[in-house]
Each structure stands twice: as C-alpha cells, then as structure tokens.
Amino acid sequence: MKVTVLGASGFIGRHLRTALAARGDQVAEASLRDVDAAARACENADALVNLSGENVAQRWTPDVKARIRSSRVDAPRVLIGRLRNAASPPKVYVSASAIGYYGTSETATFVEASPPGDDFLARVCVDWEAEAARAAEFGARVTRVRMGLVLGTDGGAMARILPMFRLGAGGVVASGRQWYSWIHVDDVVAIYLDAIDRLEGPVNATAPNPVQNAEFTRVLAHALHRPAVARVPEFALRMMLGEGASVATQGQRVIPERTLAFGYRFKFTELEAALGDLVAKTSGA
DSSP, X not given: OEEEEETTTSHHHHHHHHHHHHTTXXXXXXXXXXXXXXXXXXXXXXXXXXXXXXXXXXXXXXXXXXXXXXXXXXXHHHHHHHHHTOSSOOSEEEEEEEGGXXXXXXXXXXXXXXXXXXXXXXXXXXXHHHHHHGGGGGTOEEEEEEEOEEEOSSSHHHHHHHHHHHTTOOEEETTSOSEEOEEEHHHHHHHHHHXXXXXXXXXXXXXXXXXXXXXXXXXXXXXHTOOOOEEEOHHHHHHHXXXXXXXXXXXXXXXXXXXXXXXXXXXXXXXHHHHHHHHHHHHTO
C-alpha cells in the first residue's frame, strides 16, 4: 500500500512512518506548506494521512490563533480542491483531529456522538473535520481521529514534563480536577493504522480510562519514585500562555466508544501501565 503522510516529521508522524514501513507499506512524505507538492505526492496513493497543524501548546496571540486555524482548515481546503480534480486521488483520507472538539467540562462524559463545544479549539476542530469530510467528494473513505493527551517520551506533553518530575519539581496543575483523556503513543499509531485499513467517521483516540490531573500527577510521580508536592497555579500558566493555558487547566472526559465498537483492542487501558512502560524506556530498564 502506498501511503502519503503530511506532517511525517512531527511526534506522531515519526512513529506512524516507522510503523507503516515495518508492515511493508510504501511511505511518501509531504508538507502542506507547499500544497501543490503535497497534491503531487498524493497522486496514485492508496491513502493520505494528514497530521499537519500548528503547535497548540504556545501562547495564543492573535497571529498564533490565525496560524492554528489556517493550518488545519485553510490549507486542507486547498489540498482537497486540488485532489478533487486529480486523475487518481487517494482512496482513503485520514485526518487528525482533537478531543478539543467537545469543549471542556469537569462533569460531562463525551463520546464520538456528543455535540461539539463552542470555544476556540472546538470551533477549529469542527471546521477542521468539515474540510476532511469533503474528501468524500473524490470518493475517499474518510476517518477523523480525535486525539487526546498522547503520552510518549520523544514528543508531546510527556517530553516537556518528565524532566520536571524527575527533579521532583512536578505537581498538580491548577485545581487538579480537570480530566486528562490520555493515550499511549503506541495505541495512537495502531488506531491510525486501523483508520487507514478499515475505520470510517470520527473515532476517539483516547484510552478507555481517563483520569483527573491530580491522579495523573500521583501516578507519574510514583512511577518515577519522586515527590510531586509542587503546584502549578492557573494564574502562572495564564501569564505564560494566555488563552492557550486552557489546554492544561481545563479538560474533558472522553470515552472511545466507536473505537471500541469497531473492535480496536487497546494495548494500554490503565495509566499506571502506560506510564510505567514509558518511564522504563527512558531509564533504560
């Protein structure tokens, strides 16, 4: 199978590229920074996976918010327009999305059928997925993978917080009540492979057992055998990240209902096992 991956140099993209090559797929890489080149890379591809997007974990200035939206909505719109007129467009279109689609809540539980929220990230996700759905216009089977907090050692949030926790400087963020709908990077990659092969529509890429931030902190500190007595107040994060602090201080409890219904079996369903695996890899155990 020939698979074109947009954003293959990123955290998820690197792992997916390796997994595709390991099972014998031919992998082509491209970037939405050059839409014409990306469209050419998709010619005669069996599947296209779009992982492109401006980093959300930064201070949300008006310019950054514009880039976040443009990279997820405007650039895919142009690409899909090119592919609609292509002689041999991809038969499968898999688009990254995020559980930010649902908005935030300390009390609600969200599944794929839940309605979207109405904050900045939710609106971006709604439009992001709407552009992905347009790939059906050229006959593609479309899957949108709504990713939660992806845990890995070479990128994402874990790569930033592990050093602090190893020094004993980690701790609860804000109230600690916000939900972390986490997932091990190995499961994310396996879900993307399933999306390429057979899934359709929206699927949540989150483990079946989300936890609140205070519990996440306790489990990670225990796995590292370090204290976690420091607290990260919300005002400090807002000073650093502005509106973007909401990614860390708010959350949502998300269950992968359709993912499980499709028959996907998670490698890591419990946070203790997932963090234990990652900590062991970084310690050389």
